[in-house]
Amino acid sequence: MKRLNFVPLPPAACVVRPQYEQIETVELSSPALKVMTDLTWVRAVTTQPQTGLNNVHEHMIHNGVRMLLVTDGQQHVVGILTANDLLGPRPLQMASELGIGHDKLRVEHVMTPARNVQVLTYRDVTHADVQEIVNTLRDAARQHALVIEPSDRGQCIRGIFSMAQIERQLGVHLEPTRATHNLVELEHEMSS
Template sequence: MDQTQNNTNPLPSMRLGDALYQVPEPGMPRRVTAKSSAVEVMTDLHRVPAATIPGGMRLDDARQAMILRGVRMLLVTNDRRVVQGLVTATDLLGEQPVKIAQHRSVAVSDLSVADIMTPIDALEAFALRDVLNAHVGDVVRALRALGRQHALVIEPCEAGEQAHIRGIFSASQIARQMGVPPFVGEVARTFAEIEAAIGA
């Protein structure tokens, strides 16, 4: 046996004196800067359950689901956990439901989430391997270039397997973690506020 290889320690260890164990920080997620690791502002679905709703849910019920969960975006899934799209608070509260209802000559109350969601094939996503090497400022610039307030993070999968959504980026969450005051409005203003805070 090669003794050199046998004595190689790929993960150095250390001995501890007194040490405290880490507890979750209360309330708001950890404060970040433009140079912080991008994963600091990613909602990691390995740690946080995904907020999902079925595509057949009525819009009023979807609004209530957002309020109860304290989120501004929900993944739209089928009964096999396959993501079909996403719906945001802007989708639900903006003009889109009225326009679609008028176009179809139906009442807004007759629409379901599937009628107004952004379908999965129209969503932008980042590869987890790239996110692990990126900074918060990179995420902000990428979202702004895409004109989106949300983007998904995809984890690699074996050949022939379905891709797995590992995480979600949200401009409003990034703003909160950077200490930007809450603002509900158009995408451009949201990113202007964030970029002013990071000096981008």
């Protein structure tokens, strides 16, 4: 019977990182797809409407994300939940409105329902560059944008843009609340 031979672990051996964790540096003129988290390659981090807020915050931290897709039992998206939803005034407002303790709040109480979520189309994104995505997020004062595309199951979320991810790939901090309307202005900020 054939067997493999063990060899000693070399000193200072490293651990291989998955391809999706490698951050590719980009420029403002790079294709937008270079900064989109493509859900055909990376599993979306999700939660359910009935999950308690304390548990979901830990879930975000554990997965290193600041936005979760909220899905129902059939895996249909019923909303989104961001770190701002959890850490901002919304939980206290909802606890007061509902007359319940903070510890009783669930995702469904503070999430943004799907009917209120605006998305980008994959078709448009394939023709855009990074600067256009940055401008779009900044003009809307948003940290995230979902990207949808048609499939045999209807419209599906194909990707996610995250301002934090774009900043890492550009190697610069971008202020999301003030719109940048041209390349010269953004490049000036990057060089400052």
